[in-house]
Amino acid sequence: MATTNSELWHSRALQSIPGGVSSPVRAFHSVGGTPRYFERGLGSKVWDIDGQEYVDLVGSWGPMIAGHAHPHVVERVAYAVSQSSSFGAPGKGEVLLAEEIRSRVPACEMVRFVSSGTEAVMTAVRLARAATDRNLIVKFAGCYHGHSDALLVQAGSGIATLGLPNSPGVTPGASQDTIVLTYNDREQLAQLFAARGHEIAAVLTEATPANMGVVPPQDDFNRFIADTTKKFGALMILDEVMTGFRISRGGWWGAYGENEGWTPDLFTFGKVIGGGFPLAALGGSARVMELLAPSGAVYQAGTLSGNPVATAAGLATLELCDDSMYERLDGRALELGNGISAALNEAGIAHSYQSAGNLFSFFFLDGYVRNFDDAKPQNSVQFAAFFHSLLEQGVSVPPSAFEAWFVSGALTDADIEKVLVAARVAAKKASQ
Numbered sequence: 001m002a003t004t005n006s007e008l009w010h011s012r013a014l015q016s017i018p019g020g021v022s023s024p025v026r027a028f029h030s031v032g033g034t035p036r037y038f039e040r041g042l043g044s045k046v047w048d049i050d051g052q053e054y055v056d057l058v059g060s061w062g063p064m065i066a067g068h069a070h071p072h073v074v075e076r077v078a079y080a081v082s083q084s085s086s087f088g089a090p091g092k093g094e095v096l097l098a099e100e101i102r103s104r105v106p107a108c109e110m111v112r113f114v115s116s117g118t119e120a121v122m123t124a125v126r127l128a129r130a131a132t133d134r135n136l137i138v139k140f141a142g143c144y145h146g147h148s149d150a151l152l153v154q155a156g157s158g159i160a161t162l163g164l165p166n167s168p169g170v171t172p173g174a175s176q177d178t179i180v181l182t183y184n185d186r187e188q189l190a191q192l193f194a195a196r197g198h199e200i201a202a203v204l205t206e207a208t209p210a211n212m213g214v215v216p217p218q219d220d221f222n223r224f225i226a227d228t229t230k231k232f233g234a235l236m237i238l239d240e241v242m243t244g245f246r247i248s249r250g251g252w253w254g255a256y257g258e259n260e261g262w263t264p265d266l267f268t269f270g271k272v273i274g275g276g277f278p279l280a281a282l283g284g285s286a287r288v289m290e291l292l293a294p295s296g297a298v299y300q301a302g303t304l305s306g307n308p309v310a311t312a313a314g315l316a317t318l319e320l321c322d323d324s325m326y327e328r329l330d331g332r333a334l335e336l337g338n339g340i341s342a343a344l345n346e347a348g349i350a351h352s353y354q355s356a357g358n359l360f361s362f363f364f365l366d367g368y369v370r371n372f373d374d375a376k377p378q379n380s381v382q383f384a385a386f387f388h389s390l391l392e393q394g395v396s397v398p399p400s401a402f403e404a405w406f407v408s409g410a411l412t413d414a415d416i417e418k419v420l421v422a423a424r425v426a427a428k429k430a431s432q
């Protein structure tokens with residue numbers, strides 16, 4: 001029997017939508033219970049359809065960097081939609097957004113807009129294969145790059161073996177040109193390139209993995225990828241869908257790569273650049289990007305690509321993302337990360353608090369996590385207890401121990417205090 005409005009609506013959703021959700025992690029399967037149905041957000045807070053208020057540390061999985069319903073974004077979006085939601089023709093908004101991206105990430109000489117991160121990466125992979133006239137793509141276990149067939153792949157039994165589908169419906173043909181390696185393992189990458197380097201079109205990596213929890217690159221791993229790909233004439237695709245314009249003005253690459261002296265051939269962006277609307281992009285050197293149709297022969301298209309409302313929201317959001325925003329995000333992430341880690345320590349809960357810029361997460365295990373195998377043995381029962389206690393106390397965090405937490409620039413001192421008080425209670429509960 002449903003007792004809350006969320007439960008009532010979820011039981012209805014289950015009749016009409018597979019699993020009741022439009023994207024699997026929302027279903028709470030890894031923590032149990034019923035997902036909350038949200039109907040309003042303002043600044044750092046969201047409200048569910050039962051009227052309960054939460055401090056939001058999910059932020060729509062990244063896009064709501066400036067907080068919910070920010071007046072600047074609302075005003076621009078309202079104006080854009082009043083002029084029509086779509087023309088299916090070129091518009092000023094996409095030019096302005098492309099220029100903004102180029103100014104923040106100079107290595108992105110050209111940008112193509114799409115509607116989701118999945119599409120951005122899928123297109124980057126096609127482009128890399130066309131640019132190199134090679135088939136093989138290398139990715140790392142635990143990195144997520146959207147749900148295109150070639151990337152829904154798990155590791156084969158040895159490094160030189162080809163990937164296996166990790167979803168029914170993905171054919172061996174679609175996965176056989178993808179090789180899955182262990183993240184942060186230079187030796188494996190070097191061995192693979194020594195054996196098959198001239199067959200590899202691209203190495204695809206998250207700028208810092210944050211889809212298995214936060215696992216920063218160690219020992220200049222990104223630079224090693226850039227150097228290795230260059231040496232063998234392969235491309236490096238840096239997936240900044242999560243980190244782009246969140247970690248710094250220029251994303252992860254702007255904060256690290258540019259100073260460390262490595263540059264990927266292609267970037268993918270999403271989340272923040274759409275300000276909560278379906279918008280993503282790929283970018284890179286003009287030489288490679290101009291292979292895309294209609295300048296070149298690599299086909300890619302989209303009815304709603306570069307949509308005027310989405311580009312208005314993205315541009316308005318980026319306008320809010322100045323140096324002071326990044327300082328604020330970094331500060332809030334540190335306060336929360338250190339405070340929550342202290343609460344877990346006080347309760348005697350083994351965990352690894354890991355961060356990369358203002359992204360952070362807590363692995364419920366002993367020891368430091370360098371790759372997906374390290375991350376797997378988490379105590380997910382303990383995480384579930386921690387999660388539900390936080391939720392009951394009005395703190396919404398990602399419903400899985402394998403996800404990054406997202407801060408917004410709208411978080412207040414009172415929000416931080418509320419989260420840290422709740423974390424102490426939740427940690428005690430989880431330890432019992």
Ligand SMILES: Cc1ncc(COP(=O)(O)O)c(C=O)c1O
Pocket residue numbers: 061115116117118119121144145146147206211239240241242270271280
């Ligand atoms: C690094 C990364 N790449 C690609 C994607 C796919 O983006 P989308 O969900 O917009 O298709 C995601 C989504 O979380 C992501 O985190």
